[in-house]
Amino acid sequence: MAFEAMFEPIKIGSQTIRNRVVSTAHAEVYATDGGMTSERYVKYYEEKAKGGCGLCICGGSSVVSIDSPQGWWSSVNLSTDRIIPHFQNLADAVHKHGGKIMIQITHMGRRSRWDGYDWSTLLSPSGVREPVHRSTCKTIEEEEIWRIIGDFAQAARRAKEGGLDGVELSAVHQHLVDQFWSPRVNKRTDQWGGSFENRMRFGMEVLKAVREEVGDEFVVGMRITGDEFHPDGLDHEEMKRIAAYYDATGKVDFFGVVGSGCDTHNTLANVIPNMSYPPEPFLHLAAGIKTVVSVPVIHAQNIKDPNQATRILEAGHVDLVGMTRAHIADPHLIAKIKMGQTDQIRQCVGANYCIDRQYQGLDVLCIQNGATSREYMGLPHIIEKTRGPLRKVVVVGGGPGGMEAARVSAERGHDVTLFEAKDQIGGQITTASRAPGRDQMAGITRWYQLELDRLGVDIRLNTPADEATIKDLRPDIVLLATGGAPHMTQVADWGFDEDPEKSLIVSSWDILDGKVEPAKNVLVFDTICEFSGVSVADYMADKGSRVEIVTDDIKPGAAVGGTTFPTYYRTLYEKEVIMTSDLALHKVYREGPALVAVLENEYTGQMEERVVDQVVVENGVKPSETLYYTLKPQSRNRGQMDLEALYAIEPQPCLSEPGEGFLLFRIGDCTAPRNTHAAIYDALRLCKDF
Amino acid sequence: MSLPRKNPRLEWIARNRLHPDHAQVMAEQGASASPSQWMGPAGLVRRDPHRIGSIGPNGIKRIDRSGLLSSQAAASPGRQAKSEPQKPLVTIDEPAFIIAVVPDMAGGELTSHDRDVLGMARQLADADPARQGAVLAVVFGSHRETRFEHAGVDRLLHLGDERLEGYSPERRLGQLEALEREYSPERWVFPDSQLGGAELGRRLSVRLRERPATQVWQLLSRDNEWACECRGARERSDIVRTLPRCILALEECAEPVSETRHEVRAVELEGSVPEAMIRIDNLGQVAVDPASVALGEAEFILSGGNGIKNWDRFHHAAVQLRAAEGASRVAVDNGFMPRERQVGATGTWVSARVYIAVGISGAIQHLQGIERCNKVVAINRDMGCDMVKRADLAVIGDAEEILEALVALIDQKRTEEARHEAA
Amino acid sequence: MLNILIPLLLAVSLVLGAVGAFRRIAMWRRGRPSPVNIMKGLASIPRRYLVDLHHVVERDKYIAHTHVATAGGFVASMVLAIIVHGFDLASGILGWLLLAFTAIMFVGSVLVYRRRINPPARLSKGAFQRLPKSLIAFSLGMFLTTLPAVGLMPENAGSWVFALVLVVLVAWGLSELVFGMTWGGPMKHAFAGALHLGFHRRQERFGGGRSTGLKPLDLDDRTAPLGVIKPEEFTWNQRLGFDACVQCGRCEAVCPAFAAGQPLNPKKLIQDMVAGMTTGTDAKYAGSHYPGQSGEHQIGSGGVLVARKGEALVDPDTLWSCTTCRACVEECPMMIEHVDAVVDMRRHLTLEYGDTPGKGADVLDNLIATDNPGGFSPTSRMNWAADLELPLIKDRERTEVLLWLGDGVFDMRNQRTLRALIKVLRAARVDFAVLGNDERDSGDLARRLGDEATFQSLAKRNIATLAKHQFDCIVTCDPHSFHVLKNEYGDFGGHYTVYHHSGYLDRLIGADRLSFAPAMPGTVTYHDPCYLGRYNGEYEAPRAVLKALGLNVNEMVRSGYRSRCCGGGGGAPVVDVPGKQRIPDMRMDDIRETGAEIVAVGCPQCTAMLEGVVEPRPQIKDIAELVADALTDRPDPRHKADQQEPLEVIA
Amino acid sequence: MKRHESMASGSSGLSVAVLVSTGRHSLTGRPGRADQDARAVELALNVENSHIRLFHAGEPGEECREALRGYLGMGIDSISLIEQSADADVSAALEEILRESKPGLVLTGTQAEQGEGSGLLPYMLAESLGWSLIAGLVSIESIEGNQATILQALPRGQRRRLKVRLPAIATVDESAARARQSAFGPAQRGRIDTISHDSSTDEALAGLSIKAARVRPKRLKIVKSKSARDRFKAAAAKSEGGAGQVLSEVSAQEGAEAIFKLLQDENVLSI
Structure with missing residues (x-):
């Protein structure tokens, strides 16, 4: 049996976890109504449990006190008994499928915003x-310290009464507990600061109070950092000392270990390593903690693949692996391994769309999986075969929208042909990946590519589809996902010309696709500020x-998310790229052998x-x-989508209307330029009912 | 670097922002020494933001907006040269005792196992500041190691006799006995490895009538006395015992030396070594089928990626090179190679002596999987790809042509060799 | 002349026949002893012949009718001929009867003759090509000889030449049919076959019974041979059974290994056993050989049937090709036990020489050291079910159902089946428990691989474990465990009520303890596992369950007792003897023929073998999975459950 | 020495002694053949024209006998069980037995599956008997006179050919051919001949504390810098070699030559 170590x-503590795979705590941004878990929240975790995940720790940064605002990230609010019945639903949903569920509880201290909701004093x-x-904050007073310790205990009680299997005390990411630990933040000279014991005191009191409240059977764990990577912060040796100190109490049932602090933009990017990081970059820190504690250690951070997970577990570096983003990309990860379908796992690529949305206070979504966290709307992770008529579906364009449309249509059982003008599918993803x-x-x-091959989709590469080729196939449905082209003609003075010899400017696509060689001295004008500009x-x-x-x-790169722009900045600065803001490209003209770009200051x-x-x-x-x-006038539906049906995740009414000829839909950038997720989401919600 | 020429008047004007000629002088000064800003013909200021600032006296880039010190600018900004920080050199002139280490020196170099064992020897030598010991490394035959000083070697006994080259346990044992007579090391430390240490260490132990500690994986300090923890019963048990004189230690038994340099003072054996009775003749290494060795264990791997167009030729080359075949994830996903040949974090971790990556750009997972390879060769069209950055040797060009040339070269050498033998 | 010669011929042939019979019996008796009740055995022959044997023969109507006419005609004619001609009592009805029977026999013989023109490949040729002519000679000769006796023809009618022809015809017929029967001619089957029916080593098979469990070896008796390598090491009635073979080749036609081109042909194997007892060579064998083999074979040096090195009658690969599917046994009109012979010889190879090929040695080592064939830690048996919180029988005083999980616990595919089964049992509120880590491999695999010692060790320890607990019945989804627990543990003192899950689910459905949603559309076929069907006669329950789910089963041509093996039994996948094609691929072709989208199975081996067939192919689903998929939550469960009467079969 | 030569190559064939120990299954701890020792027996059985004797020195008992039956099942008629106490140093007894039985070749595993498992015993015997010692034997290619040509195991599946003077003691590597299946019949019938022998207590044994092995994960990359930023960078950066040689704009031929040279320097080319 392969992957044995994972299973x-x-x-x-008292709980048996069925395998070694954990969905670790992250902010889902789904709780509503004053921090209550919603149906969406329940279904999101139920799907993971259904997919076989061993342990889900939900509610990243769920707060225990009212002066740690939960509203910014729609996180869970454990400061009131109102939460208990909500937890019962959540616990039942996960337990039904054999999973275990715990919640992270915390007081975020200064790590929040104060300018909203109750306008708290941090x-x-x-x-x-x-x-x-x-965020600015006040210095905490003794009375507040004791109040918050009590809040922790009450929050743990609520989790227990709600039927959850345990709580994870967050002492990571510079929340209040590790704010006390870290000499970078804790400058106190009273009994709560200074010496090691004093800095440990707050966390220890929290632990004691929680344990006292919930008893020995309920699981209580701690999530800690392995090294803050700040010169004035906690280093690995110090963290080992801290872990051993708390472990010695016998009151901690597990440790979750995360590499890096995160109170600066640069360190924050480490915490959820994007695709530019090596696999499991901080495993050594978790492994170091494991050498000094007696209870299981969980480590997450760039563990996405079953082989990788198995290797880590077999080597004994840690006891459980967190595969959190891996589960966002594919909540059926474990089930697929068990079904012998490892090649069918939709593997997280580390685009960090999920976490970057979260830092903007938006709900967590996956760049490549439109169904994740939309389970409550009825969007399926497993597409069932249609019971209706089998159709001929022609998809034009092999970008993300086209690929998803072809996949979903083929899963439905239809006969699918996909046209792609280039020599490979992928569309703008291919350009971006360069x-x-x-x-x-x-x-x-x-x-x-693997899925479309498995499903037997007829992929025609190097074939730009036209009216004749499409109609030759006698399609029932034509889906256009033809994308677009760089928008170079907006300002005439830029001097763009279709003839590359005459054109004064080059598109970022042409550079990344290797059509145009980079010159020695280059000015990149990026008005979009997404990935493309900084990438080029x-x-x-x-x-x-x-x-x-x-x-x-x-x-x-202003629109690049919070965990990704730092890695761009690291490399851009390293390569001495000059970053200049507030100037618009006014005009380009030739002067001798050189080009002169005229820039205009936006403000003056x-x-x-x-x-x-x-x-x-x-x-x-x-x-x-x-x-x-061209096709619109010939189509039955004149290319129109029923938006009410689309947004309600219901079948397009035209699918069940009788008539001659084909239905025409267009998705993705050929409609209006949006992003990868938008194209995939449109394709999924439209095609799932074909 | 030429000394900067000074013009005190211009400097004065440059410092004096109220001087009527200030702007002009500043512009001229800049223009002569790579201007960052000047007036263009259209009457618009032209900037070259790359030229702003200069390297200050501390070697750090400096932007002098005051202009006060700009004339002293020495160098235009550029990448700061990185230099390896010099580690302190430790010399031990009169050691209280000797720890003798016999590294395997596979391929004429210290193996990582050797470094670990030297690290352990260092711990033993340095434990008591009042009684400083020295680490003596014994090296047989020729070698090409240049970093003994970084591995913690105080004394080096290099026995270059060509009869000690290669596998010669009986002769080597004779030399070690001589060393024992002359230096009486306080302890003997060997890597407990199939490369030679396991055998030589045991041979010496029984010769010296010492009961060795074998498969030692960590030193323990108990009541001012050394103890050690060993693996026993084929990895099934851990045995704690007091540390004997002869130690055969496993990989990762200790951290290798990393913070100090050592003297590597050459020593020699004074007395003559009696001729050992030789009962074993080494007839040399035997060619084995690379397919019989697991990928993770393979010594020599030829790995193919997206850049390969003709896989038959690739397989042919692997056969000719007698190398195990590996592949990138892309090549596997595309169905050109079986899944079990995938190298990388999501496939197999390899530890080859030489890893040739053909047409593999070097995804970060792949690079992690080849981290433990000794030498990486990249054959790639793209000079900027990460595999080329990782490689010890990169050849830029058409992968298939280069592979073909390599195969032809090897063919040619083999024929020559065969003719040579026949003659 | 005739009235002297004919009685004389009769007398001579009877005497020669008796001598031959004596010698033949003595030859059989050179085998190892096997106690039988002689009188009872002899007395049982007619009924077994007419009922049990005919039951099998009747599957082929043409040959059944032919056989009735020919054999019935001959037996009657022979008896009458002795009376009519031997004692000259031709007058009256007897002579006419003799005429009638010889006429019937003649018709039968002609039919036999016609069969022999372009016979199917499975039929042996050689002496058997002669047989219809001999039959015709006898019936014709005797008919004509009798004509004068009843006065239809004048005495001494025709010339002496005619008389001589008649004598030759009768002599020919008598020699083939009377003493040819005991001296090794093709009619040997009648003589040996009749006795074999009486002294069969599996008496339980007659009268509709079933006996499929292997016979244990006495391992404590250090002098007893371990299995068989020489012909004399078979029991005498096994030898008798081999001799009963009529080389009809029905076994050959149904053998999956033969069809796959593996070097096994059950008919040839039995003939090799006969050759071993008699001539020591297969030179006269005139049927299909083992695929991939040809030429003559002699008994090996030292009189061994199977040679480890060099040549003998049987190659070890022949024995290891057998999937023990019992199709040959099921099909044999002479009720010969091919599988017993195969396993007997495997036993010798494994127990004496340790010559289990392929992965066999690993598997047996694992079974010895870890109690499961995969070599997994015995303490990890329940890892797969960590989230199911299965009740352990050791925590319970008693339970209705002991769920025997089998080694499928280590296989991710089979874990899905087990989960489905547990879901169903829970939905039906069955009181069940498992042995957990105390369970061991049932021993099936070891036993089929010939390692009787390991089998008995596992069996005895399992029986000791089971003896510690109280339960009403055992349910398992593994037909191999089912068979061993039900039919083979008895020899070691383990007697249990055992259900295959299909049977148990059928009962639950019958007791209205499960309710289902309407079936999904789609066609289903059902593959009978050998160890459930042929070994245990359970053909109906799985079909009944599928029907209860609202599924229509498109039966395969080969289904029920004629189901084709998946190739997974008898350790065949472990030893993995190469052939021209793979058995599961052939079975998948059978499945594809039905056009089914889903093939329902009831055995982890079948699932594994069929899922090993490359896609695209129909989906493979265990019956438990189909049931679990169709379950609906019952309304008002708690209330009903409290008043639920236990199933009468369990209570 | 003379006598030995006659033993090693006389008309009666080579006398091979195999020293076998009792094994324990790695998962269940059940007694059985020790894997490497069984491979040693297999090697011995494949030496043509040889006379094989098996010796085990240890505490007799049911478990011991059960384990020894595993070797008998390979088709061995008898094993000599030299009775020793549980805490004995068995080297003296074995030395004496070997001195008496004068085999040409002694085979044994590299390391025992029980007890200290230091792998020292064959070295001690070779030293005290003055015989040749071969470490890591994988196969015996030929035996001519008092010379044996053998293959020795090297790491990574590599092999080295050695010519060795007999008598010799060889430790058999775990990559040697796997042992044949042990069959029930011969295992039951084979004899275990008990030989009484004084035990000399292994005094050092008392000083060892033996426990079940702990998990010892492989070392992960070491980032020891005192600078937080260096640690951070080392963890987050992809692995780069840095100062590699890059050959661009060279002919395929030149490129191939550079690679060829590297392959030769690293000694991975077998020519």
């Missing part, structure tokens, strides 16, 4: 401000160009120039609509 049950041991949340450190994006395409700058600098990236927005209108060899422009996508307008 050996383990006891955590607390911290010494009133030191936290950079990531730009940038340094972004190659994992291609993993999305690889999964689709990074790519060119990597090839040896001197690059300046200019934007008229507030900073280059002042002009300045750059003398360069090449000007690269990233101005987003212009939809390709020609084919659509």
Whole structure:
């Protein structure tokens, strides 16, 4: 039996966990109504349990006190007994499938925002401000310390009464407990600061109070960091000492270990390592903690693959592996391993769409899986075969939308043909994956390629579909996912020309796709500020160009999420890319052998120039609509989608209406440029009822 | 670097922002020494943001907005040269005792196991500041190790006699006995490895009538006395015992030396070593079928990725090179190679002496899987790919042509060799 | 002349026949002893012949009618001929009767003759090609000879030439049919066959019974041979059984290994056993050989049937190709026990030489050291069910059902079946418990691989474990465990009521303890596991369960007692003898022929073998999975459960 | 020495002694053949024209006998069981037996599955008997006169050919051919001949504390820097070799030569 090590049950405290795989605590941003778990929340975890996950620890940063605001991230609020019946639903749903569920409880101290909800005064041991949340805070008083200790105990009681299997005390990510631990934040000289014992006191009192309240049977764990990576913070040796100190009490049932602190943007990116990181980059820290504690150790951070998980477990570095993003990408991960379908696992690529949304206070979604966290709406992870008529479905365009449309249609049992003009499927994903450190994006395409092959989809590469080729196939449904092209013509003075010889500017796609070689001195003008601009700058600098990236927005990469822009910045600065903001590209003209780019200051209108060899422009996508307008008049539905049905996740009414000819739909960027998730989501919700 | 020429008047003007010529002087100064900003013909300021600032006296980039010190600018900004920090050198002139270590020196270099064992020897030598010991390494035959000083070697006994080259346990034992007579090491430490240490260590122990501690995996300090923990009963038990004189230690028995340099003072055996009775003749290594060795164990791997177009030729090359075959995840997903050949974090971790990556760009998972390889060769079209950055040797060009040339070269050498033998 | 010669011929042939019979019996008796009740055995022959044997023969109507006419005609003619001609009592009805029977026999013989023109490949040729002519000669000769006796023809009619022809015809017929019967001619089957029916080593098979469990070896008796390597090491009645073979080749036609091109042909194997007892060579054998083999074979040096090195009559691969599916036994009109012979010889190879091929040695080592064939830690048996909280029987005073999980606990595929079964049992509120880590492999695999010692060790320890607990019955989803627990543990003192899960589910459905949602559309076929069907006669329950789910079963051509093996039995996948094609692929072709989208199975081995067939192929689902998928939550469960009467079969 | 030569190559064939120990299954601890010792027996059985004797020195008991039957089942008629106390140093007894029985070749496993398992015993015997010692034997290629040509195991599946003077004691590597199946019949019929022998107590044994082995995970990358940023970078960065040689714009031929040279330097090419 392969992957045996993953399937050996383990006891955590009184609970037997059926396997070694954990969905660790993360903020789901799904709780509603004052921090109550909702149907959406329950279904999201039920799906993981159904898929075989051993232990789910839900509710990242679920708060125990009312002065730790839960509203910003729609996290769970354990400061009131109102939560108890909600937990009962959650516990039943997970237990029904043999899973175990615990919740992370915390007081976030200074790590929050104060400017909303109850306009709380944030607390911290010494009133030191936290950079990531730009939050100021007061110095905590003795009375407040004891109140919060009591709040922890009450929160644990509520989890227990709600039928959950345990709580995880968060002493990581610079929450209140580890704010007391860290000399970086705790400058106190009273009994709560200074010496090791004093810094440990708050966490110890919390642990004691919680244990006292819930008894020995209920699981109580702690999540800690393995090294804060701050010069004035807690290092690995100190963390080992702390872990051993708490372990010696016998009151802790497990430790979860995370590498890196996260109170700066740069360290925060470590906590949820994106695709530019090596696999399990911080395993050594968790393994170090394991050498000093007597209870099981959980480690998550870039563990996504069953082979990788097995290797880690077999080696005995830790006892359980967190595969959290892996479960967001595919909650049926474990079931697929057990079914011998490891090649069918939709593997997390580390795009961090999930966590980057979370930091913007948006619900957690997966870049490549439209069903995740939409289980409550009835979006399926497993597409069932249709019981209705089998149809001929033609999909035009092999980008994310087209691939998902072809996959879902084929899973429904239809006869699917996919046209792709290029020599490989993937669309813009392929272009995106060419940038340094972004190659994992291609993993999305690889999964689709394997699935489409398995489902027997007829993929026609190097075949730009036209009216005749499509109609030759006598389709019942035509889906256009033809994407678009770089939008280079918006400003005439940029000097774009279809003829590359004459054009003064180059698109970022042409650079990344390798059609145009990077020149020596380059100006990248990026008005979109998503991944594409910083990617192309990074790519060119990597090839040896001197690059300046200019934007008229507030900073280059402004729209790149909180766990990803730091890794771009690390590499851009390292390669001496100049990042300039607030300047718009006004005009490009030739002067002798050089190009001169005229930039206009967004706020003063002042002009300045750059003398360069090449000007690269990233101005987003212009939809390709020609084919659509050719086919539209001939289609039964005139290309229209019933939005009410679409948004309600219901079948398009036209599917059941009789009539001659084909139905026409278009999805993704050929409608309006959005993103990968949007294209995939549209394809899924539209095609699941074909 | 030439000394900067000074013009005190211009410096004065540059410092004096109220001087009427200030702007012009500043512009001229900049223009002569790579300007960062100047006036373009269209009357718009032209900037070269790459040129802003210079390297200050501390070797750190400095931007002098005051202009006060700019004339002293020495160098334009650029990447700061990285230098390896020099570790302190430890010399032990009169050691209180000797810890003798006999490293395996596979391939003429210290193995990682050797380094671990030297690390353990270091612990034994340095434990008591009042009684400082020295680590003596015994090296047989020729070697190409250049970093003994970083591995914690105080004394090096290099026995270069060519008869000690290769597998020669009986002769080597004779030399170690001589060493025992002359230096009476306080302890003998061997790597307990199939490469030689396991055998030589046991031979010496029984010769010296010492009961060795074998498969030692950690030292323990008990009441000012050394003890050790060993594996016993084929990995099934742990045995704690007082530390004997002869120690055969497992990999990772101790951290290798990393913070100090050591003297590597050469020593020699004074007396003559009696001729050993030789009962074993080494007839040399035997070619084995690479397919019979597990991928994770393979010594030599030829690995193919997306850049391979003709897989038959790849397989042919692997056969000719007598290398085990590996593949990137992409090649496996695309169905060109079986799943069990996948190298990387999501496949097999390999530890080859030489790993040739053909047409593999080097996804981060793949790079992790080859972390333990000794030498990595990249054959790739893309000079900027991560595999080329990782490689010890990278050849940029058409993978198939290069492979074919390599196979032809090997063919040619083999024929020559065969002719040579026949003659 | 005739009235002298004919009685003389009769007398001579009878005497020669008696001598031959004596010698033949003595030859059989050179085998190992096997106690039988002689009188009872002899007395049982007619009924067994006419009922049990005919029951099998009747599966082929043409040959059944032919056989009735020919054999019935001959027996009657012979008896009458002795009376009519031997004692010259031709007058009256007897002569006419003799005429009638010889005429019937003649018709039968002609039918036999027709069968022999372009005979199917399974039939042996050689002497058997002669037989119809001999039959015709006898019936014709005797008919014509009798004509004068009843006065239809004048005495001494025709010339002496005619008389001589008649004598030759009768002599020919008598020599083939009377003493040919005991001297090894093709009619040997009648003589040996009749006695074999009487002295069969599995008496239980007659009268509709079933006897499929292997006979134990006495391992404590150090002098007893371990299995069989020489012909004399078979029991005498096994030898008798081999001699009963009529080389009809029905076994050959149904043998999955033969069809797959593996070197096994059950008919040839039995003939090799006969050759071993008699001539020591297969030179005269005129049927199909073992696939991939040809030429003559002699008994090995030292008189061994199977040679480890060099040549003998039987190659070890022949023995290891057998899946022990019992199709040959089921099909044999002479009720010969091929599988017993195969296992007897395997026993010798394994127990004496340790010559179990392929992965056999690993599997047996694992069974010895870990009590499961995969070598998994015996303490990890319940790992798969950590989340199911299964009740352990050791925590219970008694339970209705002891759920025997089998080694499928280590297999992720079979874990799904087990989960489904547990879901169903819970839905039906069955009071069940498991042995947990105390369970061991049932010993089936070891026994089929010939390792009787390991089998007995496992069996005895399992029986000792079971003796510690109180339960009403055992339920298992593994037909191999089912068979061993039900039919083979008895020899070691383990007697239990055992159900295969299909049978038990059928009962639960019958007792209205399960309710289902309407069946999904789609066609289903059902594959009978050998160890459930042929070994235990359970053909109906699985079909009844499928019917209860609202599924229509599209039967395969080969189903029920004629089901084709999946290739997974008898340790065949472990020893893995190569052939021209794989048995499961052939079975999948059978399945595809039905057009079914789902094939329902009831055995972990079958599931594994069939799922090993490359896709695209129909889905493979265990009956338990189909039942679990169709379950609906019962309304008002608690209330009903409290008043639930226990199933009468269990209580 | 002279006498030995006659033993080793006389007309009666080579006399091979196999020293076998009692094994324990790695998962269940059940007694049985020790894997390497069984491979040693297998090697001995494959030496042509040889006379094989099996010796076991240890505490007789049911478990011991059960384990020894595993060897008998390989088709061995008898095993000599030299009775020793549980805490005995068996080397003296074995030395004496070997001195008496004068085998040409002694085979045994590399390491025992029970007890200290130091693998020292064959070395002690070779030293005190003055015989050759071979470590890591995988197969015996030929025996001519008092010379044996054998293959020795090296790491990573590699092999080395050695010519050894007999008499010799060889430790058999776990990569030697696997032992044949042990059959029930011969295992039951084979004899275990008990030989009484004085035991000399292994005094050192009392000083050892033996426990079940702990899990010892392989070392992960070491990031020891005192600088938080260095630790951070070392963990988060992908592995790069740094100072590798890059050959661009060279012919395929030149590229191949550079690779060829590296392969030769690293000694991975077998030519």
